Amino acid sequence: MKVSLGVHGGLAAALAVGRPPLCIDTDDLDDAAAAELGRLVDAAAGSAARASADTEPRPDETNYEITIDRQDRSTVIAATDTTAGDDFIRLRDWISAHGSQ
Amino acid sequence: MNAIDRCTSCIMPPYLLEHLMDSADTTTRSAIMDTLLVTEQLRGARNAHPTVGVFAAPAQGSRSVFDAHNREDLWAATLVRTEDSSASTDTSVDNAFDGLGTTRSFFRNVLGRDSIDGHGMRLDAFVHFGRRYANAFWDGRQMVFGDGDGRIFDDLTGSLDIIGHELSHGVTEHTAGLVYHNQPGALNESMSDVFGSVVKQWSRNETAEVADWLIGSDVFTPAFAGDALRSLKAPGSAYDTPLFGKDPQPDHMSRFVVLPDTRAGDWGGVHINSGIPNRAFHLTAVGIGGNAWEAPVHIWYESLRASNSHTDFREFAETTGAIAARLFGTGSKEQQVVMESWDAVGVSLGGRSAPPDHESVDTLDALHAQLERLSVDIRDLTTVVRALDPAHT
Numbered sequence: 001m002k003v004s005l006g007v008h009g010g011l012a013a014a015l016a017v018g019r020p021p022l023c024i025d026t027d028d029l030d031d032a033a034a035a036e037l038g039r040l041v042d043a044a045a046g047s048a049a050r051a052s053a054d055t056e057p058r059p060d061e062t063n064y065e066i067t068i069d070r071q072d073r074s075t076v077i078a079a080t081d082t083t084a085g086d087d088f089i090r091l092r093d094w095i096s097a098h099g100s101q
Numbered sequence: 102m103n104a105i106d107r108c109t110s111c112i113m114p115p116y117l118l119e120h121l122m123d124s125a126d127t128t129t130r131s132a133i134m135d136t137l138l139v140t141e142q143l144r145g146a147r148n149a150h151p152t153v154g155v156f157a158a159p160a161q162g163s164r165s166v167f168d169a170h171n172r173e174d175l176w177a178a179t180l181v182r183t184e185d186s187s188a189s190t191d192t193s194v195d196n197a198f199d200g201l202g203t204t205r206s207f208f209r210n211v212l213g214r215d216s217i218d219g220h221g222m223r224l225d226a227f228v229h230f231g232r233r234y235a236n237a238f239w240d241g242r243q244m245v246f247g248d249g250d251g252r253i254f255d256d257l258t259g260s261l262d263i264i265g266h267e268l269s270h271g272v273t274e275h276t277a278g279l280v281y282h283n284q285p286g287a288l289n290e291s292m293s294d295v296f297g298s299v300v301k302q303w304s305r306n307e308t309a310e311v312a313d314w315l316i317g318s319d320v321f322t323p324a325f326a327g328d329a330l331r332s333l334k335a336p337g338s339a340y341d342t343p344l345f346g347k348d349p350q351p352d353h354m355s356r357f358v359v360l361p362d363t364r365a366g367d368w369g370g371v372h373i374n375s376g377i378p379n380r381a382f383h384l385t386a387v388g389i390g391g392n393a394w395e396a397p398v399h400i401w402y403e404s405l406r407a408s409n410s411h412t413d414f415r416e417f418a419e420t421t422g423a424i425a426a427r428l429f430g431t432g433s434k435e436q437q438v439v440m441e442s443w444d445a446v447g448v449s450l451g452g453r454s455a456p457p458d459h460e461s462v463d464t465l466d467a468l469h470a471q472l473e474r475l476s477v478d479i480r481d482l483t484t485v486v487r488a489l490d491p492a493h494t
Contacts, residue, residue, distance in 0.1 A: 008364040010236040011263065011317070012254075012330055013372040015345045017360070057281045059270040059289065060238035063364040078364070081173065081230075082240050089173055093232075 001026045003041060005095040006065040009057070009080075021067070022099030029098075037094065041068055044091040045077060058082070064092055162205045162216030163223045166194050169230045175245070178227055193228040193258045197246060200264030201226055207265070207300045208272065211394050212402050217271035224268070228258055237263055239270035253325050253344075260319040261304060266297030277408035282362050284413040286371035291378040292405055298333055299393045309386035309393040315339065333383045336376025350376030354414070354447030377446050378414060384442035385421075389435055396435050400425050418443040419450055 006021040026034040045068065057063070061080045066088075068075045079088045167178035168191070182189050182198050189195050201224045208214040216222040225243040234247025235254035244267045246257040257263060270293050273279055279289035294316050302312045316339075317330035327340025327348075336350035350373055351357055358373050360366035367373060382401060386393035404420040412420070421443070425436035440450060 006365060009367065011238065011257075011266070011372075012236070013367045014330075014349055017349065017365075017367050017370075017373065057364075057368055058238065058240050059281060059293070060236065060267065061240065062236050062238070065364060081236070081238060081245070082175075084173060 001038070001041070002069040003037065003095060003099075004067045004069075005092060005099060006067075008063045008065070009060070010062040011060045013060075020101045021065075022095055022101060024095060024099045033098070037098075040087075040091040040094055043087040045075060047085050047087045055080075055083070064088070066091060066095065161221035161223070162209075164198055164201045164205070165223065165225050166198050166201075167225065167227045168194065169227045169245075171229050171232050171248070173231045173234075175227055175230075175243075191228075193246070193248070193256055196256070196258035197226040197228050197244075197264065200258065200261050201244075201268065203261060203304050204265045204268045204300050207296075207303050207394070211303060211398065214272070214402075217268065218275045222271075222275075237267050239267045239274075241274065244268060244271075249320065249322075251322070253322060255320050255322055257320055260317055262297040262301045262316050262318075263320060264297075265300035266293040266316065269293040269296035272296070273405065276406050277412060278410040279408065279412065280410050281368055281371060283369035283371075284374070285411050286368050287374040288378055288408075288412060288414065288417055290371045290375035291382070292401070294331060294333060294375060294379050295382045295398070295401055299398050302392070303394045308391060309383075309397070310390070312393070314383055331372075331376070331379070333379040336380050349373050350379075352376055352380045352446065377448070378417065381418070381442045381446045381448065384445055385439050388438035388442060396425075396429065400428065400435065400439060403428070414448050415450070418448045422450060 002023065002025045004021040004023040008016055010016065024037065026037060029037065044066065058080070061082065063078065063080050064084065065076060065078045068077070077088065079085070079092075084092070163184050164182075165180060166182040166189075167175070168181045169175060169178040172178075181191065182194050189198075205216060205224060208216070216224065227243060227245045228248075230245045230247045233250040235250040235257075237244065237246045237257040239245075244264070247254075249255045249257060270289070273289050273292050279285045279292070281289055297316060298312070298314055301307075302309070305312075314334035315329035315332055318328060321327065321329070325340070326342045327345070329339045331348070331350060332339045336352040337348050339348040339350070341347040349358060354377060357377065358370045360370040360373070362369040382393075382397065385400070386397040389396050400421055403424045404417060407420050407424065408417060421439050422436060425433065425439045429435040443450060
């Protein structure tokens, strides 16, 4: 499984335009870390109904897009500063801490 | 005179009244003189009658600051400062509280606007949002500030122009309602940069010539190695660093950046193409001279009020030209500078640079009529106020 996080928008959006996402491939993780990422992805995807709310953009709000590529399908879950739930935040922060560009 | 103390209670901005007093038209001068006289009478009556507050527009905009305790859940935040409480020991709380107050005073005293919605809307701010959260935003009801990541960004409440920027998004939402996409979105961002910068200039009593015209210069750590997030004076020059590259803002329509209307595309480059109208405002302010919070910001504010949710650069430019003519006269220095400024950034007014003569006549007639109605209204109000005072009955 490959997981990537794109961070867009915000007051300093111009700094982020064109920057590549943070990526993690479970093949590069040890078993414990891969299992933890799997649990976080399942939890965030399960609560994606709240996280993916496709509302009108709000000025200077940060937008987060997490793309989950499995062998058979690709899933994108998205959230903003005001729509991100706890599960989404935990996954986002985990990718931020462990991912690379 | 301290700019903060320059409180006025006039319905029309005093700067505009003073300008109109210089009009060559005797009817205009007479109407303005009536307005000033009656306003002074009313001001005297206000001093004598506490109950006059019932008739005056309430300037509330009460401030409340909440501590989000580094969570991303505003519902879990706690109230830490209000108008009735004393200063906090938390710098972020006090910065936000003071910044809201200065911005509120700017809109009230300079533009005659009572808070974000024009009707005394309360001002709520949340500080310490998230962990190492390097952003500030307006969520449609309140302002939210992070502490910064400590690496590139410091505490976001440390910048008055950013506080003014965020609060001005609320003003735009309650006036033109510019959508946050493509040119209207870039205009939305530009209005916040303009007001944010002018709030800072007003608080420092700086002329357009000496102001830095930078947004966010106070919130970067030394590691950023740039001057600011954006420069209204010289878009594209705010930073050039190994980590972030060069400031991508264009300063002319020929360099307009086409981006997709997506999250990754900054909704069509709203934070990037705002450089074009930003520079038009800077050129207008410097070209007119003096303080940006006088003629320039009044022209921009009235143009925002006259715009709609899908107004683009050219439509806004045409509106500023028409508003400048309405406020200061067709062919006035102010109107000429406005049109030259848009031309300098490549926004062509397509031969509609000046309203036709009949429009200017209509505008002047309308102004006379408006001033006469205003004088009548103020006289009526004065009569009501005097009737409440036993000394006058």
